[in-house]
Amino acid sequence: MPDLQDLTRKLNTNNGSKIVLLVADGLGGLPLTPDGLTELETAKTPNLDALAKRGTLGLSTPVLPGITPGSGPGHLGLFGYDPLEYQIGRGVLEALGIDFELGPNDVAIRGNFCTIDANGNISDRRAGRLSSDIAKKLCEKLHAGIKIPGVEVFVQHVKEYRLVIVLRAEGLGGEIEDTDPQKTGVPPLDPVAKNPGSQRTAELLKEFIKQAAVILKDDAPANLLTMRGIDKKPPIPTFEEVYGMKAGAIAVYPMYRGLARLVSMNVLDAGQTLSDQMDRLEQSWKDFDFFFVHFKYTDSTGEDGNFAEKVKRIEELDAAIPRITALKPDVLIVTGDHSTPSKMKSHSWHPVPVLLSAEERCRPDLCDKFGERDCLRGGLGQFPAKYLMGFAMAHAGRLDKFGA
Amino acid sequence: MPDLQDLTRKLNTNNGSKIVLLVADGLGGLPLTPDGLTELETAKTPNLDALAKRGTLGLSTPVLPGITPGSGPGHLGLFGYDPLEYQIGRGVLEALGIDFELGPNDVAIRGNFCTIDANGNISDRRAGRLSSDIAKKLCEKLHAGIKIPGVEVFVQHVKEYRLVIVLRAEGLGGEIEDTDPQKTGVPPLDPVAKNPGSQRTAELLKEFIKQAAVILKDDAPANLLTMRGIDKKPPIPTFEEVYGMKAGAIAVYPMYRGLARLVSMNVLDAGQTLSDQMDRLEQSWKDFDFFFVHFKYTDSTGEDGNFAEKVKRIEELDAAIPRITALKPDVLIVTGDHSTPSKMKSHSWHPVPVLLSAEERCRPDLCDKFGERDCLRGGLGQFPAKYLMGFAMAHAGRLDKFGA
Numbered sequence: 101m102p103d104l105q106d107l108t109r110k111l112n113t114n115n116g117s118k119i120v121l122l123v124a125d126g127l128g129g130l131p132l133t134p135d136g137l138t139e140l141e142t143a144k145t146p147n148l149d150a151l152a153k154r155g156t157l158g159l160s161t162p163v164l165p166g167i168t169p170g171s172g173p174g175h176l177g178l179f180g181y182d183p184l185e186y187q188i189g190r191g192v193l194e195a196l197g198i199d200f201e202l203g204p205n206d207v208a209i210r211g212n213f214c215t216i217d218a219n220g221n222i223s224d225r226r227a228g229r230l231s232s233d234i235a236k237k238l239c240e241k242l243h244a245g246i247k248i249p250g251v252e253v254f255v256q257h258v259k260e261y262r263l264v265i266v267l268r269a270e271g272l273g274g275e276i277e278d279t280d281p282q283k284t285g286v287p288p289l290d291p292v293a294k295n296p297g298s299q300r301t302a303e304l305l306k307e308f309i310k311q312a313a314v315i316l317k318d319d320a321p322a323n324l325l326t327m328r329g330i331d332k333k334p335p336i337p338t339f340e341e342v343y344g345m346k347a348g349a350i351a352v353y354p355m356y357r358g359l360a361r362l363v364s365m366n367v368l369d370a371g372q373t374l375s376d377q378m379d380r381l382e383q384s385w386k387d388f389d390f391f392f393v394h395f396k397y398t399d400s401t402g403e404d405g406n407f408a409e410k411v412k413r414i415e416e417l418d419a420a421i422p423r424i425t426a427l428k429p430d431v432l433i434v435t436g437d438h439s440t441p442s443k444m445k446s447h448s449w450h451p452v453p454v455l456l457s458a459e460e461r462c463r464p465d466l467c468d469k470f471g472e473r474d475c476l477r478g479g480l481g482q483f484p485a486k487y488l489m490g491f492a493m494a495h496a497g498r499l500d501k502f503g504a
Numbered sequence: 505m506p507d508l509q510d511l512t513r514k515l516n517t518n519n520g521s522k523i524v525l526l527v528a529d530g531l532g533g534l535p536l537t538p539d540g541l542t543e544l545e546t547a548k549t550p551n552l553d554a555l556a557k558r559g560t561l562g563l564s565t566p567v568l569p570g571i572t573p574g575s576g577p578g579h580l581g582l583f584g585y586d587p588l589e590y591q592i593g594r595g596v597l598e599a600l601g602i603d604f605e606l607g608p609n610d611v612a613i614r615g616n617f618c619t620i621d622a623n624g625n626i627s628d629r630r631a632g633r634l635s636s637d638i639a640k641k642l643c644e645k646l647h648a649g650i651k652i653p654g655v656e657v658f659v660q661h662v663k664e665y666r667l668v669i670v671l672r673a674e675g676l677g678g679e680i681e682d683t684d685p686q687k688t689g690v691p692p693l694d695p696v697a698k699n700p701g702s703q704r705t706a707e708l709l710k711e712f713i714k715q716a717a718v719i720l721k722d723d724a725p726a727n728l729l730t731m732r733g734i735d736k737k738p739p740i741p742t743f744e745e746v747y748g749m750k751a752g753a754i755a756v757y758p759m760y761r762g763l764a765r766l767v768s769m770n771v772l773d774a775g776q777t778l779s780d781q782m783d784r785l786e787q788s789w790k791d792f793d794f795f796f797v798h799f800k801y802t803d804s805t806g807e808d809g810n811f812a813e814k815v816k817r818i819e820e821l822d823a824a825i826p827r828i829t830a831l832k833p834d835v836l837i838v839t840g841d842h843s844t845p846s847k848m849k850s851h852s853w854h855p856v857p858v859l860l861s862a863e864e865r866c867r868p869d870l871c872d873k874f875g876e877r878d879c880l881r882g883g884l885g886q887f888p889a890k891y892l893m894g895f896a897m898a899h900a901g902r903l904d905k906f907g908a
Binding site for chain 2: 134165168183447
C-alpha cells in the first residue's frame, strides 16, 4: 500500500514556494495543578497567537498513542519518515550527536571506558569519575594507535566515559550484540554477530578490543572499553528525493544536525543563539525551499523541571517569529518533536501542539491562540506526526492532484 | 512494521502502579429524539463527572468506522488486540461463553439440534421448541455415548437447541465447512475440510454424526444435529507477555470471562452482582497489576430498548465508582466495548465514550462531564480502541521511552 511519501514523491511540484518548520523541542506540556495552564498556555505569545488566528492548529502523535519518543523518532516523524519503519540504533545516534558524518559503509558503536581488574573482570562499568579531558586524550591515543588492515577506524570522544567508534569498510554487517555485560565482576563479552553477514565485523571488533587493551593498559581506571548499540545507518530516502525540495537545517545542537543529515538535508552553520539562527535563515533564504530550524531550550528547561524558565524560552521563541514572517514564507509551521512537561521532567507521550500558518490556504478553525487546549479544537485535528509534511506541502501548493 | 503491542512488549516497565479497566458493556447510546440526550448524558453521574473533570475523555472506534462489533471484537480491541488480526470463530466464542476452558488442541463447534424426517431430510433446523431441560439431557447422553478412539469428546449444552462440541486431540486442523444447509427439505451436509490439514477432523466429525444419529434416533424432534462455526482458538499472545502486567478479570457473565481467558488473564470469582464484583476487586487488589471489570446491564437494557432502565444501570455503575477510587488506582478507565443505543435495540457502530483518569499525568481538556458530546471534545480524541492500552500504560508510567 503506498504511503504518504510514495505520493509526495510522485505528486510534488516546484512552485518556488518556501516552507519553514520551526521545531521547539519538547514544546508540549502539562499544568502544574489540575486546574492550571500548561507552559505554552501560560506564555505570552502575541506573535504565535496572531499566526494561530489566521492559521490552523492541531495536535500530532509522534509515534503511536501512549508512546514517548526520543529525539530520533520525534524528528523523523516531523520530517515525514515513519519512526517505526526507520529505527535508528544508539551507536548511529551517538555518532550523529557529535556531528560525525556517517556514510553507508560505516558501522557506528557507542563505547564506554571501563575499569578491568587483575583478573580481567570489570570493576567499574564507567571507569570512575573519568574527566572529559582525560577521556578525550585516550580517544586520540586509540584513534592514532589502532591499525586494522583494510578498515578505516575512527575513535571520537563524546562526554566523560562515553566515546564513539566507527569502522569504515565495504560490506560490513552491523548486527552485533553488545559487549557490555551490564554488571561488574565479570569480563566484557566478546562481540558476537547476530547474522553471518556481520561475522567479519565481529572479528574486526575483537581485534579492536585486543589492540585497545594494549594501548590502555597503563591508563586505569580507563584501561578498557565496552561496546553498545552497534549499528549501521539504515538506508533512508533523501528529503529532496521524497519532497522535491532543497532543505537547509539550522540547528545549534549536534544531535539535530545529525538527524537532519540522516535524511540528507544541507546542514548550515547555525552559530550559537536563536538570533544567530535567524541571521542564517535570512542569509540562506534564497538557497533553499525548506528550512528546518531547531530550538533546544523548550526541551532542556522541561527536562530540568523548570516551568517558569520553559515559559520564558517559549516567549523568547515567540519574539523571534517576526524575523521569520518578515521573509514571507508560504508556510510556517511551529511545533515540537514531542512533549516535555516540566511537571514530569522528561519527554512524554502527550500529543504535540502544531501551528500551521499559510496566508492563502488555511481553513479557519475559530482558534485564536496557540496552546494545547486550542490545538485540541484545531482544524488539523489529531494526526500522526508523519503526516505533517503532507499538510505542509499542500498548504504551500507543492502537491498535484492524486488521480484524475 | 512494528505495532503497538510490539512496542509495549519491549518498553513495558513495572513501577508497581495499578490500572482498572471498567467496561460498561454497550455504554454508548443515542437520544430518543434528535434534540434529546443519550442515556449516558441523561444519567446522573456525579462520580464519573468528577473523574471526567480531572481526567481526559475521548471516543474509541472498536474495529473500523461504521463497523458494529460483537462482544468478541469489542473486547479484544479494549485489551489491545487488533480485532481484524485476531478473528475468533463462533464455535470458540460459544465455548468461551459457557466457561469451557479451550486448549490449543481443541476444535470447537457450535451445534444445533434439528429434526430429520423419514427420508433423512431436515424438517426443522431448530428441533421445534425444544426445552433447555430436554436438550441438556440429550447433551449428557451424547457426551457419555460417543466414543472416538484417540480423541477426547466434549458435548455441553448452551441454551434451548444450542450446544457446544469440542474435539480434543493433537494435530487436528479446525477449518471445516458448516454442515447446516440453512434450509429444510434437504439432508445435513457432510463435514468437508477446507484444507488437507483439517481432513482428519472432517473424518472424526463424520464419525461423531454417525454415532449421534444412533444415540438420538428415538429423541425426535431432536433426532440429529448440525454443526456450525467450526474453529480452533487462534494463537494469541498472553496479556502478561505483551504488557508485563498480571491481570485479573472480574466478570459475572461467562462470555466475558471467556474473552479474558482468551488472552490468559486470571479469571476471578466475580459473584453475581456489581457489589460482589467490588468485593472481589478489593480482596484481590494486592494480587494483580491490571483489573478488567465487566458490567453487563448497560448492554442488555440497551438491547431491550429500555432507555430508562439503561439510564438507571449507568447510575448504578456510577454509584460503585467510589469503591474503586478508594483503592487509589493509578489509572482508572471507564468505557464500553461498543455502543448499544436503546433506540436501536442492538449493538451499533457509534464511537464509544472513554474516560481516563490518572491523578498526575492527564492533560486537561476542559471537559467536566462524562457524556458522548463531552467525549467528542476530549483530549484523547477519536482513536482506534486497540490503542487504549497505550494510553493506559503511559498514564500509569509503565512505558519507557522509544528510541534515543
